[in-house]
Amino acid sequence: MSSFTVNPVLDRELRQRSRSLRSLIILTLFLGLLAGVMFLAYEGNRASNQFAFDPIAALTRNTGRSMFEWVLAAELILLLFLVPGLSAGSIAGERDRQTLVPLQVTMLGPVQIFVGKVLASSVFLLLLVVGSAPILTVPYLIGGISLSQVLLSLATLLTIGFLMAVIGVGCSSLFRRTQTATLAAYAVVLALTLGTVILLGVVAIFENARNPDEFVEPRIEALYLNPFLAVADAAGETGRSQSGPFSPIKQVILESQLDNEDVWFEGNVAIDGRTGQVVEPPGTGFLPIWVRSLLSIGLVAAVFGIIGVRRLRAPQRELSV
Amino acid sequence: MSETTALDVAEPPIAGQPPMPSGPELMVSTRGLTKVYGRLTALDHLDLDVPKGSVFGVIGPNGAGKSTTFAILATLLRPTSGTATVCGANPTVDPKAVRRKLGYMPDVMGVYDRLRVDEYLEFHAAAYGVPRREWSGLIDGLLELVDLDVKRSAMVDGLSRGMKQRLSLARAMVHDPDVLILDEPASGLDPRARIEFRVLLTELQRLGKTILISSHILAELQQMCSDIAVLEAGRLLAAGPPEVILEQLGGGRRVTVRFLDGETAEYPVADESEQAALLRRLITEGRDVVEFSVGTEDLEDLFLKITEGVVQ
Numbered sequence: 001m002s003s004f005t006v007n008p009v010l011d012r013e014l015r016q017r018s019r020s021l022r023s024l025i026i027l028t029l030f031l032g033l034l035a036g037v038m039f040l041a042y043e044g045n046r047a048s049n050q051f052a053f054d055p056i057a058a059l060t061r062n063t064g065r066s067m068f069e070w071v072l073a074a075e076l077i078l079l080l081f082l083v084p085g086l087s088a089g090s091i092a093g094e095r096d097r098q099t100l101v102p103l104q105v106t107m108l109g110p111v112q113i114f115v116g117k118v119l120a121s122s123v124f125l126l127l128l129v130v131g132s133a134p135i136l137t138v139p140y141l142i143g144g145i146s147l148s149q150v151l152l153s154l155a156t157l158l159t160i161g162f163l164m165a166v167i168g169v170g171c172s173s174l175f176r177r178t179q180t181a182t183l184a185a186y187a188v189v190l191a192l193t194l195g196t197v198i199l200l201g202v203v204a205i206f207e208n209a210r211n212p213d214e215f216v217e218p219r220i221e222a223l224y225l226n227p228f229l230a231v232a233d234a235a236g237e238t239g240r241s242q243s244g245p246f247s248p249i250k251q252v253i254l255e256s257q258l259d260n261e262d263v264w265f266e267g268n269v270a271i272d273g274r275t276g277q278v279v280e281p282p283g284t285g286f287l288p289i290w291v292r293s294l295l296s297i298g299l300v301a302a303v304f305g306i307i308g309v310r311r312l313r314a315p316q317r318e319l320s321v
Numbered sequence: 322m323s324e325t326t327a328l329d330v331a332e333p334p335i336a337g338q339p340p341m342p343s344g345p346e347l348m349v350s351t352r353g354l355t356k357v358y359g360r361l362t363a364l365d366h367l368d369l370d371v372p373k374g375s376v377f378g379v380i381g382p383n384g385a386g387k388s389t390t391f392a393i394l395a396t397l398l399r400p401t402s403g404t405a406t407v408c409g410a411n412p413t414v415d416p417k418a419v420r421r422k423l424g425y426m427p428d429v430m431g432v433y434d435r436l437r438v439d440e441y442l443e444f445h446a447a448a449y450g451v452p453r454r455e456w457s458g459l460i461d462g463l464l465e466l467v468d469l470d471v472k473r474s475a476m477v478d479g480l481s482r483g484m485k486q487r488l489s490l491a492r493a494m495v496h497d498p499d500v501l502i503l504d505e506p507a508s509g510l511d512p513r514a515r516i517e518f519r520v521l522l523t524e525l526q527r528l529g530k531t532i533l534i535s536s537h538i539l540a541e542l543q544q545m546c547s548d549i550a551v552l553e554a555g556r557l558l559a560a561g562p563p564e565v566i567l568e569q570l571g572g573g574r575r576v577t578v579r580f581l582d583g584e585t586a587e588y589p590v591a592d593e594s595e596q597a598a599l600l601r602r603l604i605t606e607g608r609d610v611v612e613f614s615v616g617t618e619d620l621e622d623l624f625l626k627i628t629e630g631v632v633q
Contacts, residue, residue, distance in 0.1 A: 008447035012436065019435040098431030102492060105395050105425045106448035107417060315399040315413055318358070319392060 009116025030128050034071055034135050041070035064144030069235055069244035072153050075132055076231050079161045084185035087121040087168025092181040110312035121165040129158045149236040156234040159294055160227045163301040170304025173311040196226040220256035230293035238281055257282045345372035348500050348531040353403035356389050363389045365555040376526050378542040379535045381552035387535040391504045395425040408499055424493030428505040430485050432477045441477045442495055449496035463491040483514030503534045539620040575616050581609035
């Protein structure tokens with residue numbers, strides 16, 4: 001006998017997914033790709049450090065962090081690719097299959113249906129992220145990262161994935177067709193990633209045009225909606241690590257904090273142009289940047305959540321099937 | 322809304338308003354129910370009364386407003402104006418109260434893949450808030466009722482269309498509703514499955530359920546419905562017992578006469594005495610009557626007239 005008690009929609013979705021080969025295939029490919037990325041990062045670092053004065057020390061110092069950040073970046077890219085695809089079909093798919101109406105006339109409220117759908121996507125997401133944890137133990141054992149950085153990064157990834165699931169299910173509720181909902185969800189992801197980078201550039205152009213003779217710090221706020229900003233900051237070592245996939249973002253974070261135009265960057269390490277000394281990162285003040293970023297993305301997700309729930313309400317002025 | 326209160330069984334009597342009519346208890350009632358989509362009026366001031374325990378058939382061509390009416394009653398669609406009550410509750414104002422008492426079977430039955438028949442019913446029992454301890458007995462009873470007990474562990478998406486329809490009916494009854502709304506339940510079924518479905522509805526009627534049903538299988542509706550409403554272009558043309566409707570809308574007894582010269586003619590007659598008088602007259606007139614047969618117009622003929630725009 002089955003359960004169907006906590007949230008019937010969640011229970012049913014999990015039951016169906018557990019019988020699907022698709023979940024198993026996605027999990028296998030996901031972990032395989034991450035392991036591949038980690039291996040490439042290791043090999044890349046080994047090759048670049050073999051002519052160092054002390055190759056073993058250089059390997060230990062840089063390789064662990066580089067592997068860690070490359071795996072995180074790959075995991076974030078995969079999640080941003082997978083979650084909208086998995087969640088955007090959830091409600092639109094019910095419409096396509098003509099199963100939404102029988103659900104809407106039950107005692108389940110729109111919030112329960114919506115939450116059930118989001119949780120169903122998030123449980124699979126949890127499986128992916130937790131499944132990737134053993135991969136991250138390898139760079140952790142090599143060194144250069146702390147346990148808290150690993151845990152914080154995974155928690156940030158999980159939160160981003162959850163918020164993307166909310167956005168995906170929101171799109172799924174908003175649009176009648178699965179294809180349209182999926183396209184819309186990917187458009188939102190594109191806006192959050194590439195769109196915010198373009199916004200940062202546009203803001204910089206306007207600021208420079210307004211103050212042509214002054215050094216203008218980049219407006220990091222333009223990137224708050226970018227999931228890469230949250231993960232880069234949560235990964236830690238901003239202003240201290242030499243290279244890695246998050247280096248450009250960390251450099252922007254650092255530039256936005258330094259009130260000094262006479263610096264140059266090596267990786268994301270700021271060097272004082274006059275003294276040649278490494279500039280210590282000044283810190284972000286009240287709330288860490290990853291928190292600000294997650295809160296901002298959370299606001300967008302909340303909007304999609306509210307719209308999605310409203311679209312599921314019945315009776316409506318027009319049938320949504 | 323004032324025009325609707327006279328027969329609105331949902332509301333307690335209000336001072337200054339006419340009392341409810343005495344008569345059978347109404348399970349479903351609509352007053353002035355109207356639904357407008359842009360420039361299209363899908364429902365136009367529909368007044369319906371569905372007595373308790375009746376099998377109430379709704380007929381009309383495509384676009385007549387049948388599904389719109391059902392969608393409003395099933396708490397899915399908000400009317401533009403007018404009111405409806407189902408088991409004393411207004412579907413727009415208190416949808417949860419209606420859902421507790423109403424089972425709705427839409428015209429298209431969607432199914433989930435990778436889900437067993439018993440799990441499908443358990444899921445909907447949970448969604449309707451049926452206590453878990455009741456599921457086992459409930460699902461056994463429902464599967465037996467719809468004759469799917471041997472398919473208990475089969476996957477839903479592997480069932481035949483007729484079985485899916487019966488399962489859909491079981492789903493609509495999972496919370497033991499007083500009223501069932503069945504939108505074209507027999508569409509797409511083969512003759513055998515239709516007969517099985519009709520037997521099933523007779524059983525439900527015996528169990529005391531009030532059933533609202535729309536169908537294109539009009540001969541069957543005529544056989545099993547205690548009342549019928551005829552809709553066209555969102556308007557109610559007539560409502561009542563099938564024989565009364567046929568009489569109201571120009572149906573009834575017709576005599577077909579074939580003469581020796583090959584000519585055939587049809588004569589409407591009210592009763593047997595008129596029938597005898599017709600025969601007498603024809604013979605008196607010297608007509609050579611070869612064949613004199615009596616037939617009655619049925620719902621199918623009436624439906625044809627409606628769709629041809631003969632009945633207004």
